[in-house]
Amino acid sequence: MSLFLFLSQLLNGLLDGFYYLLIAIGLSLIFSLGGIVNLAHGAFFAIGAYLAIAISPYTGFFGAVILVPLIVAGLGMVTERLLFTRFYRADPLYSLLLTFGLAMVVEQSLRWAFGSAPLAYSIPDVLRGQVFLGDFIYSRYRIFLIVVAIAAVAGLWFLLNRTAFGRIVRAGIQNPDILAAMGISLRPYLSAVAGIAIGLAGLAGVLMAPIVPVHPAMGAEVLTAAFVVVVIGGLGSFWGVVLAALLVGLVKGLVIAIGLPSWSLAAIYLLMFLVLMLRPRGLMGERILRFE
Amino acid sequence: MSLVSKFNRRGFLRSSGVFAVGALAAPTILRAQDGPIVLGHLTPRTGFLGPLGEYAVMAVDLAVEEVNAAGGIDGRELRVLKEDSVNPQTASTKAERMIERDGVAAIIGEISSASALTIAQTAERAKKLFINTGANSDALRGADCKRHMFHVETQNVMYVNAEGQHLLQSGLVEGKSWYLLTADYAFGHDLSAGAKAFLERHGGKLAGEDLIPTDATDFSSFMLKIREAKPDLVALNLAGTQITSFFKQYGEFGLDFPLGGFGFDTAMAWAAGVENFKGTWPSVWNHLIQTEKSQAFTKTFMDKYGKPPENQAWGDYMAIQIMAQAIRATKGTDTAAIIEYFESADAKFDMMKTRQGYFHPETHQLLQEIYAITALPPAEAKNEWDIFTTAGPLPAADQPLETLIADAVGGTCSFGS
Known part of the structure; x- marks a missing residue:
C-alpha cells in the first residue's frame, strides 16, 4: 500500500470522528449534569433521520437541517420533563431501564409508522460530487457535514464556557447542592441541556440520513460507538469527548490503513480497554464527587 | 426468585x-x-x-x-x-x-x-x-x-454463474481486475470463494478484497482504497443493509468503475434510491417478471x-x-x-x-430459473419501485437448469445413511 493511501486513510478516519462527536457530546452532557445514562440517545438520532425524510419534501434538505434538530430538541425537553426528572436522584439503574425501554418504544414506533424496510434518501444535488485536496479525494457532502458538526460543537463550547448559562451548567455538573444553596434552581437548566443534547442527536440524524441506510434500528448502531467515545474521553470534560471522538476515528482509520478492516470495529473497544487500564476516569475525565 | x-x-x-x-x-x-x-x-x-x-x-x-x-x-x-x-x-x-x-x-x-x-x-x-x-x-x-x-x-454459485455470464458478455472478466468487498461471515466468505474461482477460471485477476463487518455503516475508507486500486469492476459479496450503505456512499464519492455483484436483494436497491442504485445484479425473483x-x-x-x-x-x-x-x-x-x-x-x-x-x-x-436486473437511469424510473429492468430467465431455454449449479464451491454433499 502506498504512503499516500495510508495517510488518506488516517485523514479519513479523523474526519469520521466528527460524526461520533455530535452524538457523544450530548450523551456526555446529559450524564454529567443529571447522572442519566441516556440509552435512548440513538433513538433520537433515528427520529432525526426519519423526520428529515418526512419533512424535506416540504422544506427541502436545508430546511430539514435547520428544523429537524429544533423539533427533536423539543421532543427531548418533553422527555426530560415527563421522564428524566423523576430519576435524577434515583439509583442510576432505574434511569438505565427507563431509557432502554424508551429506545425500544421509539424503535418499534418507527417500525410501525414507516415499516421495517430501509427508506431511500439522497444527497441534495448541490452537495453531490467530490473535492480534491491535492490528490486526496473527499466527498463534498462530507465536507459540508463536518463544517456543520464543527459549527454546532463550537457553538456548544461557546454556550458552556462564555455565557452565564454555561457557568451555571458547569457549576451544576460539579456540585448541584451548593448551587441550590445559592438559590439557583437547576431544573430549567436540566431541561435546556437535555434539549440541546438531544437536538444534536437529531442533527446527526438529518446529516447521516443521505449516506447510511435509514431503518428503525439505526439508532442502536451509532449508540455503542458514542458510548465508547464518552468513556474514553472521560465524564464532564468537553475537550475529552472531542479528543476521544477524533482518536476513535483515527484508530479506526489506522486499523483499516494497515489492512485489517474486519478489525475496525473491534479496535475501538480495544482502545477503550487500554485507556481504562491506564486512566480509569478517561483521558480528561474530571473528578466528580457524585460519581466517585 | x-x-x-x-x-x-x-x-x-x-x-x-x-x-x-x-x-x-x-x-x-x-x-x-x-x-x-x-x-x-x-x-x-x-x-x-x-x-x-x-x-x-x-x-x-x-x-x-x-x-x-x-x-x-x-x-x-x-x-x-x-x-x-x-x-x-x-x-x-x-x-x-x-x-x-x-x-x-x-x-x-x-x-x-x-x-x-x-x-x-x-x-x-x-x-x-x-x-x-x-x-x-x-x-x-x-x-x-x-x-x-x-x-x-x-x-451462491447460481448467482455467480448467472452474473458471471453477464460479466463475460460485457467483457469484464478476461484480463480484467476485480475489487471484491465481502461480508465478513459465512455467506460472504462462501460467495467470495466462488467469485474468485470464477475469476481465475476465466483469466481475470484480483485487484483487492476487503472483509467488511456485518454492522459496518461507513464505507468511506473502502471508497478510498477502491479509487487507489483502479479496478475494472467492483464486485460485491455483501448482504442486507451493507448493500444499501455501499450504494449510497459509492454515489457520494462519485466513483464510476462498473459495479456488479453476487449478493443482492431488491429491498436494498429500493432503500438506496434511484439516484444511487447502479449496475447489473442477479435476482432470484422480482416483481417485474412478466x-x-x-x-x-x-x-x-x-x-x-x-x-x-x-x-x-x-x-x-x-x-x-x-x-x-x-x-x-x-x-x-x-x-x-x-x-x-x-x-x-x-x-x-x-x-x-x-x-x-x-x-x-x-x-x-x-x-429454477433466475434473472439479471439492470438499474435504470434516474430519468427513466417511473416510480420508487420500478427502478430497474429485468432480463429474460437464465439459463437459456435450451440449457438444462443443472448448468446453474456447475462449479459450486463449499464441498461435496453426502446425506449419510
Missing part, C-alpha cells in the same frame, strides 16, 4: 394456551389427522437482515391467509408460528422449542447462512424438515448439507401491503406453497414421506417463472 417473576406474562399465555389447545383438541383427539397443520417460521427480524425478514413475515401471513381461505390443506387449517431468529444460537434454541414443545411439522425460513446451519442441525437431530428460504451459502448444499434440509432460496403468476402475486401483495413484494417475500411465500403441495401429495405431514416426495421426479413446482422448478436430489437445492 419471587412467585410473580416466575409466573410472567409469557408463562401465563403458554399455560393458558396449553389448556385451550387441550380443550379444543379433546373431542378430535382420535382423529388427529383432521387437526390444524402447524409450521414454524424463523427469520431474522432485527439486525442487518431484519428488513428482509419483515418481507418474509408479510409473505407468510399472505400465504397462510390464502391457503385457509381456499379451505386449508386437504380440509385442515394451516397455522404458522413466527419468531425472530436473532442469531445462530437463538435460532437453534427456538427451532428446538418449536419442534419439541409446539410439535411443528416443519420449520421454514431464515436468511442468514450462519443461522440456517444451526437450525438445520437441530432439525436433523429431531428428524424434522427445514425449508431454507433465504440462506445462500454453497456449503449448506455441500459439506454442511442435511437430509432434512431443502433449499427454496438459490445458492408471467401471469408473478404479476398476480405482485398485485395481491400490493393490495394488502401497499408496496410490491421483495424477493424475500417471494421465497417464503413459495416455501409455504411447496409445503402445502407436498402435504397434499403425501396425504399427511410424515417427514420421511415428504422427503421421498421432494426427491422424486414427480415433484415439480410452479415457481411463478417460465419453467417449473424441482429439487436436485443430491443437494436438495431447488433448481
